Each structure stands twice: as structure tokens, then as C-alpha cells.
Amino acid sequence: MCAAKHDGFSLSDLPGPSPSSLEIDLATVFHGVRDQTLRLAEPLSAEDCGVQSMEEASPVKWHLAHTSWFFETLVLEPALPGYRPYDPAYRVLFNSYYESLAEPVPRSRRGLLTRPPLEEVLAYREHVDCHVSALLAKGPDLDPQLRFVIELGLNHEQQHQELVLTDLKHALSTNPLQPAYLEAPDPAPSKAAAHRWLGCEESLSWIGHAGENFAFDCEQPRHRVFIEAFELGSRPVTNSEFLSFVEDDGYDRPTLWLSDGWAARRKNNWNAPLYWQRRNGSWDVFTLSGRRPLGLEEPVCHVSYYEADAYARWSNARLPTESEWESVAAGLPLHGNFVERGLLHPAPAPTPSNGEAPSQIFGDVWEWTLSPYSPYPGFRPARGALGEYNGKFMCNQMTLRGGSCVSPRAHIRATYRNFFFPDARWQFSGIRLARNAT
Amino acid sequence: MCAAKHDGFSLSDLPGPSPSSLEIDLATVFHGVRDQTLRLAEPLSAEDCGVQSMEEASPVKWHLAHTSWFFETLVLEPALPGYRPYDPAYRVLFNSYYESLAEPVPRSRRGLLTRPPLEEVLAYREHVDCHVSALLAKGPDLDPQLRFVIELGLNHEQQHQELVLTDLKHALSTNPLQPAYLEAPDPAPSKAAAHRWLGCEESLSWIGHAGENFAFDCEQPRHRVFIEAFELGSRPVTNSEFLSFVEDDGYDRPTLWLSDGWAARRKNNWNAPLYWQRRNGSWDVFTLSGRRPLGLEEPVCHVSYYEADAYARWSNARLPTESEWESVAAGLPLHGNFVERGLLHPAPAPTPSNGEAPSQIFGDVWEWTLSPYSPYPGFRPARGALGEYNGKFMCNQMTLRGGSCVSPRAHIRATYRNFFFPDARWQFSGIRLARNAT
Amino acid sequence: MCAAKHDGFSLSDLPGPSPSSLEIDLATVFHGVRDQTLRLAEPLSAEDCGVQSMEEASPVKWHLAHTSWFFETLVLEPALPGYRPYDPAYRVLFNSYYESLAEPVPRSRRGLLTRPPLEEVLAYREHVDCHVSALLAKGPDLDPQLRFVIELGLNHEQQHQELVLTDLKHALSTNPLQPAYLEAPDPAPSKAAAHRWLGCEESLSWIGHAGENFAFDCEQPRHRVFIEAFELGSRPVTNSEFLSFVEDDGYDRPTLWLSDGWAARRKNNWNAPLYWQRRNGSWDVFTLSGRRPLGLEEPVCHVSYYEADAYARWSNARLPTESEWESVAAGLPLHGNFVERGLLHPAPAPTPSNGEAPSQIFGDVWEWTLSPYSPYPGFRPARGALGEYNGKFMCNQMTLRGGSCVSPRAHIRATYRNFFFPDARWQFSGIRLARNAT
């Protein structure tokens, strides 16, 4: 038994890898992140862990294995001469999309892998953890490039932690039994703060990550963007507000929609956000703790870009660009609701103490921006397999900002760029409005 | 603990329900069949039991539940006043296609049902078995209609026993690890008997089931068919023979194929039977005991109707009609290889002791016939939900005869009509030739 | 100018090739058939002739060219040494599905061939007609095999004459202008005869074509079929009768439908026969003379096999087998409405003078039978390219009998087997009921 289990972590208060912590003790952080992933799978049976409900989602077991595959393939094999893989077949089975490494199993077939069984995947994790621990025992003597790849692997794993919950929610939602991931009491009702418009002057702003903290390649390089004057909504759009759009026939008025959005709405018969269901005249919603009445004061969640855009047009507003968003968020502390509240539900925005700042910019729902996911000026992907991490997805997807209630806290920062196709609804994605300065 | 477990059954020597056994002890047969289904699932994990690899196949767990649903819905609910269903939600979850009962879960989504878990489904089985046992304790006082439905339920369950192995084989085959259901030594090589043509005179034959033994509605009513003189092949086509077709570019010559067959072959890129794979110049094949070299003397298996038809045309022959087949099989004893040999591989045909009779007409591979699956003259489906059992599938499918190495022995009889779409390959389906009398 | 034009033909009274006429003057018949095809295209512009509204339908221009291609490829090239094709490219462009001759243009792309233009195709026809005329001038010295192929080519062309009208009707129906092929007054209303059941004793009947008259290979060989006692409806089902099915929610009751039929009905949102449209509370229907009110006494037309089957089940009846149908039709004269009435609408059945015979078995609507299109016992396709004429379609399609109001009269005979996929609705297909003898 090699991997030490650390109690006391929860998804939201897990400290992410940071330069200081890394210098002090990368090993502690490593085990913290790895354990957190296991923690997420704990309430689940092997059957739950094996299911894949759509091509875009992956089984929990696959997430558990793939995050280990990352360390084995990109850390252990290069760093440990003579390292014997746990099972050579896993090189193919648990590759995601690194075409330069081995032809991956088609993503749509990940749910068919009943073998290796869950317990074998857990043993694989332990095997990998043992060997990485041995490397980490070198402490400051660890090769800096290797240290970087381990750090990247931990950030990668944290991304998959969010996907574990997101993908699982979708899978459970397809079951007529509407089962819960975790039983939890409904959150105490509280009232969303009033929506205000925060004015921002035109500026030549520095956008993107700088400094020694970890950031993904797509957050870099830091560069200047000229931003015209604009106004940003003080908080995410609520379910109550979105319901007004629904009741005003927003889903049936083509002129409110982008052309591709209207096509998607028709093809998929959308008439409300994903997981909403009207029953006996009122709306309820599927959550990770089962089906419950729609919380009207909570941020609207599980909408596509198309719905966000149509809602904004209906509101005589628009979505913010990612530069606009970042220029505001960069100056704000990471305060928010995301520590105090329970997991798994977006929380109503509290009345802000400071009348000027957005009351809730981080950590409830991912906020669709008007910006397609494109490379920053001067962007250079890493060499080798890691170069496939982000760059090859920079087409056809839209950038989201801010983090959600299922995002690891370490991933909640002003420069973080999330990205999904504009018709994606299974992510914890919501809406913040913006408008041109008048 | 209610269900008594009976040891000593294997799939092929399980006596199916028959009038005599029923009169003597329907309860014994009931438990025998029910236990056999459990036996088939024994080597499997809950993960294995949950997977669905294509729309036409179902998870093993679903088979376990659905066969119990049949007894609960069609026996216990009507027969036991005040019967409380094990779980009302199962009425929907485990319905297959009985539109008159409840809107079923779409067949393509059966693999998403991680709940109820396998152990719950097993408890559901026990619950159902207990209550049916209580009914069966009435012995001869049991209502004859109820007895009929129980008997039908047992035959239904035996059909699903075959599907358990068939569907599971397909699921395992999609895994790059090519795992085995059961480890088994390769069958000892033995030589197929020589192929001969058995001549049959023209006749007005009685076709279909008569008598008091159980038979499905589609085997009835017994009726007369005029059959022209013909010749029937003495045994199924072997892998060796089919390989000659492959090597003669049979898969690349459109004039050998039906129009729809050629379209299917192109769309699916068929170039050999399902589960065949050429590796380093020789062929191997995926089986329930993993991947092994192709047994040249065994019957070819896992071919579609289209491939069977193309092979026959290439051979200057044709497939037999189901009447031709039955007129020959009706006179033959159920001798065959299927008792002696191990499960799971079709067996080479032994040299027949009797030079006239087919040496292997029952129980190795289902044999595609030239006959679409149509109602017999005078066919009347049962009233109510049972009327959906067979009749509504009598379009677009082809009839197969003879039974396979994974068919329960009780289902191997001259009048039995199996049916699948002509592009189906995951069944244990093979080829017997016929030709017009010269 | 080589081809003599003969006036005075109409589609329904055109004498088809028959042995006597052939002996007397095959040339006259040849020109009669060829001219009739041109006659059908006369009301159409080049634009009308070029359009293809679905994969299964072909442009009129393509029909004009392909029927000429048949004579050029299968008559002129083999028979005339040194014959120079009109344009070698046409060998590929206008092949339909003869894989042994040249890879055809995919059927779905026939509507893209704006070149050659219509006038060029008409010149191609003249060129072919001239050369065939030269051959025919040999009179009785013509090689019998060649005579057979010419006769086949004429029957082939007559099949395409029916398709010209059928495919064009579909194309025009997709135009919001709902244009007419020919303006015509609505048929005078007349009342359908009462529906009666004609009893037929069990019999061993001879089925299929015999004799020297032309028949397709699939109508042969003549053979014996044992037919149980049954009853046949005296006339096709009327629009009025079918409307009762519609109004009784027939399209919304899955237990009335075959499994595949219900899937097709859901996928395609069928709720009435093709070309029906409810407007302001009453039904109208698109016809070759435009949109007009539904004629309640006319035979229902443009239904799929699935709808025919569901209607029959709803009526506590079934469809007849093709043997049953032929056994009745074989004894009947070709009297019917098809000569007197105008083209293009099925006609109400007149009250029969003879109380026993069906009042309308030939020539109003093709009647779906319960019989899949399969080879007759002893069927042998022709050698060479002609062997692809019928045999390769003998899977997945259903047989229709009787001929329709747009069928050339020469094709209306008791043994004629038409065949289409069970979801086809654009043919002039209707319903005749049958039931088991009580």
C-alpha cells in the first residue's frame, strides 16, 4: 500500500498547485489532487463508473484511468529508464486525443470498456502514484521540465474532476429513476441581488496570464487588447429571469436567434434549459442530488451558447467578450459563494457589500462569452504531444469564463479560458450580460 | 431465501418445458430455467452485465430483469389479487416492446441504466421467483391459461439465454483487450464430413407445429405447402469453404450480391464474416473464449443473409426455403454434436452413420433460409399484450432454422422459426445450401 | 428525320408487344412504345424534365435517355458490328444499375446532369430508333434472341413510362405552387360499389406465367402453390373507408402497426396518405392535374405497405398473398375502368354486373400483398447483364399486384409482379383486403 490517503479535502477548497506550494511540497499537492479524484468516485458503483451517455461525455472509470495514463505516458516513461508500463494495452485504451502517441479508442466507444474492471483501474492509479511519489522524493533536484509536466498533469486531472461530475450528471439524468449522485437537502432559499450595470471606460488592457503561477498555454502570452467602453452585468442571469424569456416565447421566435442557433433549437426541440422539466404546471430540474423544484433565484445553468445569445438579444443586451470579462475580473478578489455553499448547485448572488463590483463573477456557472476560442497573439503550443493539449481545438468553440460550482477552486482565476461548442448544454454553463456604453 | 438453486444444469442439456415434464413438475422446470439464466451471468462482473454495444443488443442485466418483468407483469399481476410490484418503475424500465403495456425505454438506451444495480436486479428475480413458486404450488389446480403463460415465459427466457451469450460476445469483441467470457481450450481439431446433396421429391408437405408440446404462435397453424423437387446440402458450409469465396474476391464482385446486400457490404466495409481478422497472413476469430485461430473445419458463423446468399450464388446453388428445410428436418432425430461438445463453438460435422440423412441439421449454427418471416396461412396472434410477441415483426426479416451451439436444447426442433434482419451478423448464423432438382 | 411518329395512342390503350403482333409487325409496336414515351414528356419543359425530387425517383430526361441506352447497349452494340455509340459517355451516364456493364452514376445524382440537354437526349433517341428500325427491317429473319431483347426493352420502356408519371408527380408535389402536369376537369363523381367478400375454396393452384406471351423472368416458372380457403375483398378500399381509419386515430395506435411500420410512421410523421392535406377542416389531395378535393369514392392511393397492413388489421382483416390474388385474377377478363376513364385518377368501382367476381381487380391502384418479393421455385435469372433485371432485388421488398391508372395496359395481367420497399408511398399503391375463411 503506497498511496497515502489524505482526509479533509473537498472539491472546492482543495488548494491547487501553486508555485509556493510546489516549492514547498509538490508531493503533498500531488496526493491531494489524486485523492480528490478518488473521493469524487466514492459514492459510485462500478456500474455507475462505466456508463457513457453521449459521445462528448466519458465514463468516470475512463477519467480515473486517463488521468493516470497522462502521468505514466508523459512522466514515468520519459523519466524512469526501464520503467515497465502497468499494462502496455493501456497506452491505447486510455489515450484521449493525442494522435502523436497512439491511435486512441474512438471517443464514442469508451463506455464499452467493461475490462479492465474498476478495481483494476484503481490498482493502476496506485501503481502510477507509487512511481510518481518516488520521483517526487527527489524534491528540489527534480528536473524542472519534469516538474512542469507533473504540474500540468495535476491541472489536467483537476479539469477531469469537473468532467467527472458533469458527465455523470448527464448519465444519471437519462435514467427514468432520476437517481441522485449524493442525497443533499435543497439549498436554503435566498434572494439574488438586484441586477446592475457596471460601467467600464475604454482601455488598452493587458490580457492573459503572466508570472510564475501555473497557467495553461492558451492563457498566454499576455498581450494588449484595446477595449471600447462597455457595461457589464453585476451578476449571472437567474432562473427567474430566464423563465421570463421562456414565457415570452423566446424559444419560438427565430429573429432572436443566431442562424445556427435556430437550426439547433429546431433539430433538438429545445424549449427550456437542459434538465428543466415542466410538470403539473411548474418547473423542476434534475440535479446531482436528484430532481427538485427549480430555484428561481439561482443562476440559470445548462444553457447552450445559442440560448445565452438569444436571451441576451431578447434583453436588448449582448454577451461580454472574454477581454471585457477578464478586464473586470482581473481586479477582483476570489471572494464568492463557492466556498461556503454545498457543492453541486449554483448559488444565488448575495447582495454585494461593494456597490461597484460584480457580486458574483467567479465560481457559480461558466459564463459564455461572445469570443470564439482563438489563439492569443504570439501563442505557441508546446512541443511534442503536449502541443496537442489546447491548440488543436481553437476552431468552432466559444470561450467561457469564471468557473462553476463544480470547478476545482484552483481553476477559478481571471485568466482561465474554458471552451465548448456553442450547442453544448451539459456543462454548468450560464449567462452574464453586457452592453455597449451609451 | 426462497429460490432453490439446482446444480448440474448446462445450457445445452437443460430439458425445456414439455407437456410431460409440465404435468409432472412445472415448478422444477421453472427453477431449472431461471437458474440457468443466472448461471450464464455468473462469470460476469456488474460492469460486464451493464454494457450495450449496439442498439440491437441488450445488456445482460437487462436480460435478467426483463425476463423477470415478463413473469411479474403477465403472470403475477393478473393472477395474484393485491400483488404489489417489486418496484413500479420496473414496469417501464424493463418492458421491451409491448406498446400496449407502457412506453418502453428506447432500446438504444438500455445500456445507460446503471440503476438499479445488478444486485438489485438479482433481488428482483428472487422476489418474482418466490411468488411464482407460490402459484406453482397449486399444481394441477393451476389455471390452464396461467400455466400457458408461465410456459411461454420460460420459453421466452430461454430465447434470452441465447441472447445473453450472443449480445455479450459482441460487447466483448469491441474491447481491444479481446477478453474471454470463459477461458476454454481450443476444441480438438476434427475433420468435417464430405458435403453431399440429398435429393427430395416434390411433395405436398405439412409444415408447422401441431400437437400439445409448446410452440410459439408463429410456428402455427400447421398447414400444407407444395414443395417442388429439390436437393439439400448435407451439412453447413465450413470456414474452409467460405474462405475460398473470400479468396476468390467474393466480397468484391457485385454481381454475386443482392442489390441491398451490395449496398450493405459497401457501407459496412465487410470483407469477411464478423469476428474474423487477418493477422500476419492468417485468419483468426474472436470467440467467447477469446481470440483464436480460425477452425477451418468448423461451420462458418456470424454471416449475414446477404453473405449467405452471395456465397450460395457463387456456389451455383441457393439457400433452402424454410419449408424445404423443415420437410427434411421433420423426419430426423435430434442427434447432433451439441450435447457432447463444449459450448460456444460450432462443431465440425461428423461423418454420418447414415449416408442419406444430413449429418448436422440441428444445433450448430442458425441457417439462413430463402424465406422472409411471414405469417403462416391462418396465423392469429394471441389476444392482448402477448399478441405483440411475434406477429409485429413479420416484415423485413428472414427466417433462420436449426438452432445454434448457444441455443437451449429445448429450442432445437424442426418447426422452430428464428428471424433476423438480413444484415444481422452478431447471431450465430451460418449457411446451408440447396439447389433445384436437376 | 427517321422515326415515324404515330398519332392516336394513349397510355392506357397502347397495345403492348404480344406474340401475334410481334410476328406481324414488331416495328409498329416498337415505334408505338417509343412514341408513347415522348408523348408523356410533351407537356413538360426541359426544366421539368431535369428535376429529381428524391433518390428513389429519376428525372424524366433520365428515363428518356436510359430507355434508349437499353437498346443501344443491349441491342445495337451486340447486333451491329462496327456500331459507333452516339456518345461513349452515355454508357456510364445512363446506366441504371447494371454493375456488370459500367459503374453507374449514383442514383441520387441523376438530377445534376444538366448536360446533355433535353434536345440532345431526344436526338439520341432518334439515333437509336433509326438503327433499331434498320434491324427490325429484317422482319422474320431477325435473330430470335435479339427479338427477345427488343421485346424486353419495350416492356422495360413501358415500366419507365409509368415511372415518368409517378416520379414527376412527386417532383411537382414538392413545389409550393402545386402545379399540374395536365389540366383536367375533376372526374365526375360516382359511387363505389358495395364491398363484398368473395369466398375461395382451398386449392392447389398453378401460379406464374406460362405460354409464349412476353412475361418477365420473375413471373416464372409456373408452379404449384397450395392455397388454404380464404375470402377476397371485391374491390379496393376507398378514400372514405380509409378516412374512417384516420379519424379513428389509426395513425396513433401502435398496436395496429408492424414494428417497422410504427418506426417509419414516427420517423416520417405520417398521419395520412401521401399527397393528402387537411385544409380548413376538409381534405384535399395533390394529383397530376393539381390539387383538388379528396374523392371519397375513389380507391385510396399512395399508401405504404405499412399503412395498408395497419388498415387491414384495424378492419379485422389482412392483405391477400400474391398467390391468393393471382388465383382469383387469373380467371377474370381484363375488363375494368381503365379504358374509359381519363388518365391519372383511380376510379370508383362500378357496381359489378356479376355478383361473384371482383368488380375492379385490374388497373386502378397497385395492391400491396402480404407476400415479400421472392424468387419462384426454380427461378433462374437470365445470363449476363439481363440477369440483373429482377433477381437482385428479391429481398426486403413487397409484391404488388393489379396495375394502376398510370400503368400501360400491356402490363396489366394476372401474373405481373410489381415490387417496392414497404415504406414506399410515391407509387400509385392502394389496398385490397382478404381474410381467412371462417
Place this chain on the structure above:
Amino acid sequence: MCAAKHDGFSLSDLPGPSPSSLEIDLATVFHGVRDQTLRLAEPLSAEDCGVQSMEEASPVKWHLAHTSWFFETLVLEPALPGYRPYDPAYRVLFNSYYESLAEPVPRSRRGLLTRPPLEEVLAYREHVDCHVSALLAKGPDLDPQLRFVIELGLNHEQQHQELVLTDLKHALSTNPLQPAYLEAPDPAPSKAAAHRWLGCEESLSWIGHAGENFAFDCEQPRHRVFIEAFELGSRPVTNSEFLSFVEDDGYDRPTLWLSDGWAARRKNNWNAPLYWQRRNGSWDVFTLSGRRPLGLEEPVCHVSYYEADAYARWSNARLPTESEWESVAAGLPLHGNFVERGLLHPAPAPTPSNGEAPSQIFGDVWEWTLSPYSPYPGFRPARGALGEYNGKFMCNQMTLRGGSCVSPRAHIRATYRNFFFPDARWQFSGIRLARNAT
């Protein structure tokens, strides 16, 4: 006869509407543009004008009608009280995508409209032209808003002029006869200029249209963009250069491709630009004057964004952003090859007289940029139906700049934004490289 025909125009030298010409004589410009559209259709038969070869392309007849529909619906109906539409049905038939006006015919079915015939559509054009002429006779008294809509209608029509040739080229290319739109001699071979990198300093640039000349809403408002230092290629990539990519297995190396690009390349089996075909070891290409040998010195054309992006990555470069492109083009005169050369083939870049400027930035091929088509800061679509002109397409498409050899000269300007989906290849689209300043 109302419309005066003006001779002497060709597509490339047609003066587009400009403020001065408008003030002087909008009527002359109106007839010039309208006649030019007719001129493009002159070499075509009605059959040619009716065909639609893929959903994204439209028939020429439809372009002729839709551009007239624009004037009728958006000019004549609002401006002429009591105006009687030529045919009320055309309001629906020839609407493109203005959801607020009438439900359009699905785009995929435009090729099915054989009625109205071409001559009727030409009469419709004349009718519209007559009435617009009457309006234009008001001269300076014309309502300015109406003047704007007419001007927009002319620019709209010029966009469709380019589509007439682009869509027709695709349709003709599907014909195995490979027919020409116009016979033309192959362009005289000439050598492309050497490729150089033009350095550009970082800048805060004004981007977008300003002034009184016509521009589309999407080119506005003019705004500032901060651009980092970069280098721009001096001319488009040539066929010869692209061939090196092909021969270096560029189409078979997934790491050169965007993720979605690789998926598109696999799904569509791309292995060269559209219209290229390898025959007997050398490449030829389909053009509007038929199939001819590939001109190695010409700009590569008919590549998708994905191919452009992969080529750039293979070249250790990238595509330019649209701001980078515009910042360079804004300072350049509209000199280029597009006047001197014949229509329909991109021309090799001449050696530039000025060593600094790009030798060929306008008018040979549309150049894919790295920029998704998004709204400029402060973008406001017009009110009413015209608001659907551009805005609703601002998602999932990429911006192209520069104009092509089939673009009307009036549309060749530095601020013009063309846009297509990244997998589109039937446009005259090519590649210009850029790279970060070193």
C-alpha cells in the same frame, strides 16, 4: 420592353455603386448591375439554371429571382402604395432566410422548383426593373432611406453574381462530362513572384469602414484594435507550394491539423483541394472552362479553412488575423491583376515594382484569416428584416479577405468581410501566410 440593356460591362470592371455615381446617376448603376447578372446567365440553358448540386449552393434561376425578390419586397412594396406583386407566391418561393418575412422554402429544395420556368423569372426581373426605374426617375428627390435600401440591394445582387459562378462551377463539376461554362484558352503561363515576408510594427490600428461609401453593416463601426508586430506573406500560396504539402503527406499527418479539421478530412476523404484530380501521374483541375492541367504558378484555390490552417502549420507559419490583413491592405491601392486578366482563373502574382508592398493582396482568391466572423465592438444590425442580413451568421464561420477573380470589382476593398464555414471549399478561397515577428 422596359429594361435598357447596356453593353460593354464585364464582371470585373463593372463600377459598383459609389457615392459619386449614386449622386450622378443611381439609375445607370442600377441597370448596370442588373444587366451584369443577366449577362452571367447568358451562356446557360434553362436546365443549367435550375440545378442545385448541394444544400449550400443555389440554382442560377434562384439567384436571378431572389435578387429581384429583394427589390420587390424591400423597395417596391414599402415605397409604392398599391403596388401589386408580380406573383404573391414569389414572396415565399424566393425568400432566402429572412425569417421575419415569410417562412422560406428549405434551402436544400431550391433545385426542385421547375416552376416558375426561367423565362418567367426573367419576366419577373423586367417587371421589377421597370418599377424600380420609375422610382429612380425621382432622382435627388428619392427618399434617402429608400436610396440606401436600393444601394444595399445592388450590393446584395453583386454578392449573388459571385455566387452564380461559384455555385454553377460546383454543379458542372459533378457532371462526368465535365462541361465548361465558357470555353476559354488556358491562361498564358507566367511565373509567380518570389515569396517575401513583409514586417509590420505593433500598432493601435483603426479597423473597419468609415465614410460615406457603401459598406455592409458588418464592416462597421470603425474601431481600434491593438496589433502586435507581425510579418505578412507578400502573395498567396501557389499551387506549386501547396503541392509540396500534398507530396509531404500533409493530408495524412493528424498533428498538422486542427481537431475538427482532421475529422472533416477523414469524413470527406480529402487528399487535395477541391477540383484537383490526379490522372496518369499529373494533376489537373476543373475550371469554369472545363478540365485543364494544374497551373503551378497560380494561387491555390478551393481549399477549406482547415487545409489553409494545416498548410500554414506545415510551413511553420500561421494565417493572418483579419485586423493584421486589413492594416496592411488599407494602405494599398487597388492595383492588381484582376482587370487585365480574363475571368475565372486566379492569376500568378507579378513581380512587384515596389519591394515592400504585397504584390497581390486583392482579387485573386479569398484569403482565409485566423479570425472567426464576430461582431465588431458596437455593432448594431439594422432594424427590421435587414437586421437579418449579416448579424445572425456571426457564429461558427471564419472571415475571408481580399476578393477573388469572380468577385465584382466593387466588392474588392480593404474592409470587406466575407465569411464561410471552415469546411467550405467551393468558394474561390486560398491562403496567405503570416507569422509572429521574430
